[in-house]
Amino acid sequence: MALAAASKSLLLLGECVPCLKHNASKFKVRRFELDTNLLMYFRTWEFVYALDPEKKCKTGDVVLIEKCPEQLTRLITHKVKEIVYPHGDVIDPLTGKKVVGGKFRDHVEAVNRIYGKTATAFDYDSAPDRGWLEDIKDFSHVDTYVKYHENGEDQPYAV
Amino acid sequence: MNIIRRAVFSNPLTSTLLICTRSYAFKSNLKIKWVRPTKIPCYDPAKSGDLVPMPEFDKTQFQLEFQKCKELASANDLVKRLFSLEYAPRHRTTQLYLRQLIDGTKRHNQDEGSIEAKIARWTGAIRAMQDLVKRFPHDVRLRVRIKELSDKRKKQLKYLRRWDYKKFEWLIDTLNIVYKPHPIDFRTVTRKESLRKLTNQHCDDIKNDRLKTYRLQLEAEQPDFLQEKIKALEFIRKEQEECNVCVTVTQTEIDDVRQQLRNLLQKRRDLNTKEE
Known part of the structure; x- marks a missing residue:
């Protein structure tokens, strides 16, 4: 129900989260949902994929995204309009x-x-500019994971 | 009840289905070998993210508090040796190292408390303690101090990243630290879950391999297909003209396909020359 609300609105303000897709970025959109029993609003987060072929959005940026007139793929429904606040700036x-x-x-x-x-x-x-140490010393642009298998290869994103 | 059971197990198809779908004590036929990763202790540089250890210092140089002493410049060699790092306790060397790191990052001459100076000091302390823990591996208090300090440093780096990304990057580059954020869900490594992940990876690999071979097969068939298409289009056009029917295939359409074929062959030739 909440997702339907997010996909209906034309403009959304979302925070960029790590995403492995090449031509799209993933955004976390915060909404308030009404609990009809308690008559109180509660915070909920929805995740939206937006078209970003140049990968301009970096993890943590606050970005304005716009709904596409027609859905591009099964996942990608929006496109990036403007980076409002770059992260850490x-x-x-x-x-x-x-x-x-x-x-x-x-x-x-x-x-x-x-x-x-x-x-x-x-x-x-x-x-x-931000991003010159990505994959060298700064690994905060990706989701890290706990190392679960030793395959002899270097696993840079494993903790 | 017994009648039903007998009926179920007497049928060979149902019995095999039951064996296949059982989840308890399921054994996979795949030959995936799982190797449990070795635990990295919390005081290890690999865990704290320090890329360089504390360097070896020249023991002939003076201790930090006597470095600007004018009297020592005119003193004899024995006195100079007494005030050098050679006879000083270990913390004097550490003090010098911390001073070097802080001086490399501080904002102004009086700066001791800015976040970059603090992180530089903590980094020096962590590296000095990591050096010491090799000699005294059973010193639990030392190990705890390293862990607490490196966690504190990581937390402050997290805040600095949020406030000032450029400075964060400059600082981790200057101090030679690798910054990896905490994973979103922290779970203990189990054999079952790891094998599940590896099986999923194996399935993905198979899928990608098959897709790749299929793509290569289709690409190999492309020139033949295009030639056949040209022939078919020409035939249709000729027949339509001869039979005096409305011509649906234009000459430009056929030329486009020819051009497509030429481009494809040219592309392949270029690729081959590059490989050679």
């Missing part, structure tokens, strides 16, 4: 400034400059 909606934790990035940089920024410190301007 938070922007304050009121001021439009970048935020880290509870502080503005500019303010942190100003403090660093007063104390004397070190040469080895992290620099936002020269930092490459």
Whole structure:
């Protein structure tokens, strides 16, 4: 019933989750479902697949997805419209400034400059885009699993 | 009741069906060998994700607190040796290592408490303890400290990833840490479940292999099929023209198929030359 509600709406805001499909991304959409006995709303999550041929969406991104006029495959019903918030690159909606934790990035940089920024410190301007360490040192874009079999091969996603 | 049982078991077909569908003590005919993975202890670098161990330090250098001492520069060799790492306890070397790691990541000169400085300090401490645990493998408190600290570091890395992805990537690259998130469902490894997974994998492999061979077979038949198609289309066109009926097959349609055949052959030739 809840899934039907999700597939009906034209625009959805979902969080990208790990997906092995080549041309599509998987999204977790949060909805509130009414329990008619308790007359209370409870959180439920539905999973929707959206067409993303270039794999622009990365795990954790908050993305606006749009319903396709006709269903593309059995699974893929939507297509990606816009990446609203990339994961780990938070922007304050009121001021439009970048935020880290509870502080503005500019303010942190100003403090660093007063104390004397070190040469080895992290620099936002020269930092490459997200994803350059994928499958090298960062394995957070995939679902890891507990290693259950020793086949002599390297299993990078096994914990 | 007995009459029914007798009737069921007297029929050979029903008895074999019953044997085939039994789930209890089911034995698979597949020759899948399951090897239980060896347990990685929690204090092992493979578990904590540290790619490099604590390096060997030059023992002739001064301890951290005496490195900027001006008097030592003019002191004799014996005094210099006394203040070097050679005669100092082990934690002096660790102190120097921690300082190096923190200096490599800190934001400004006074920085000690930022998340990158903290993670650098914890990383140094973890690696020093991992080095020590090789000498004292029965020190349980040490093993617990390593586990707790590496878990704490992992938790903070998880938060940093959420707040500032670029900094997270830079930090794990600078400190040489591999970050793997916790699995969604953590289950103890059992023989039964592992064999089930391996059987599923085996079935998938068979399916993919068969699909691949079928695809190759169809692709091999493509040129012959296209030639036959050209012939058939030409024949239909010729017959229609001769019989003065409405011509349904156009010349462009036949040319398109010819072009398709040419492209296909060209593609195959290119592939062959590449392989050679």
